[in-house]
Amino acid sequence: MKLMFSCRIIVMSVILLTGLNSCKKDDSNNPSASSVLTSGSWKVTYYYDKIKDETSDYAGYTFVFQQNNQLSVIASAGNSAGTWSVSGSDDNGGSQKLILFAGSGDPLNSLNDDWVITSISNSKIELKDDSNNNEILHFTKL
Numbered sequence: 001m002k003l004m005f006s007c008r009i010i011v012m013s014v015i016l017l018t019g020l021n022s023c024k025k026d027d028s029n030n031p032s033a034s035s036v037l038t039s040g041s042w043k044v045t046y047y048y049d050k051i052k053d054e055t056s057d058y059a060g061y062t063f064v065f066q067q068n069n070q071l072s073v074i075a076s077a078g079n080s081a082g083t084w085s086v087s088g089s090d091d092n093g094g095s096q097k098l099i100l101f102a103g104s105g106d107p108l109n110s111l112n113d114d115w116v117i118t119s120i121s122n123s124k125i126e127l128k129d130d131s132n133n134n135e136i137l138h139f140t141k142l
Contacts, residue, residue, distance in 0.1 A: 033086045033096050033117055036125060037065035039141070045124075046138035049110060057107040063139065073102055080108055086117075098127060111137065 042065070044058035064072040071082035080103035088096040096117045102108040115127035115137060122141070129135035 031120060031122060033098060033120055033125065036120055036122055037084070037086075037098075037139075038067050039122070041142045042125075042139040043142055044111075044137065045140040046136065047110075048134070048136040050132065050134045054107070054110070057110075061108075062142065063102070071100070071102060073108060080105070082108070082112075087114075097130060098125075 042063040044055060044061060044063070047053070047055045047058060060075055062074040064074065065084055066072065069083055069085050071084045073080040073082060082100070082102045084101070085099045086096055087099060098115045098117055100111055100113060100115060102111040113135070114130045116130045117125060118128050119126040124141070125139045127137040127139075
């Protein structure tokens with residue numbers, strides 16, 4: 001009888017531990033914004049500003065998010081330096097923001113904002129303005 005009771009406890013413990021382990025967050029399908037951004041060069045593949053698509057304004061621009069939160073913007077018209085950071089957490093359904101300063105001249109100054117990260121993968125990050133849902137920005141890895 002004791003052996004049967006001990007076996008039941010062991011089996012129940014294994015089932016409980018397996019169930020708890022399956023509740024762990026799988027980060028392989030939800031990469032961190034910082035690690036994704038710093039893993040290569042990026043281009044703007046969609047930018048909608050309030051009332052119209054302005055993606056073409058960023059043709060020929062390459063964005064390099066560096067580990068030290070510095071941003072290099074490379075373009076034939078001249079390079080620019082900026083900064084970036086990620087705030088917030090995606091744990092438990094919270095939202096992360098990309099705080100971006102791309103430069104002071106046109107058209108880069110239009111990207112200077114706090115952007116809510118709405119979708120992220122290793123090759124694309126989709127953002128929307130944190131205070132205006134009519135501004136949308138997508139970066140795609142080159």
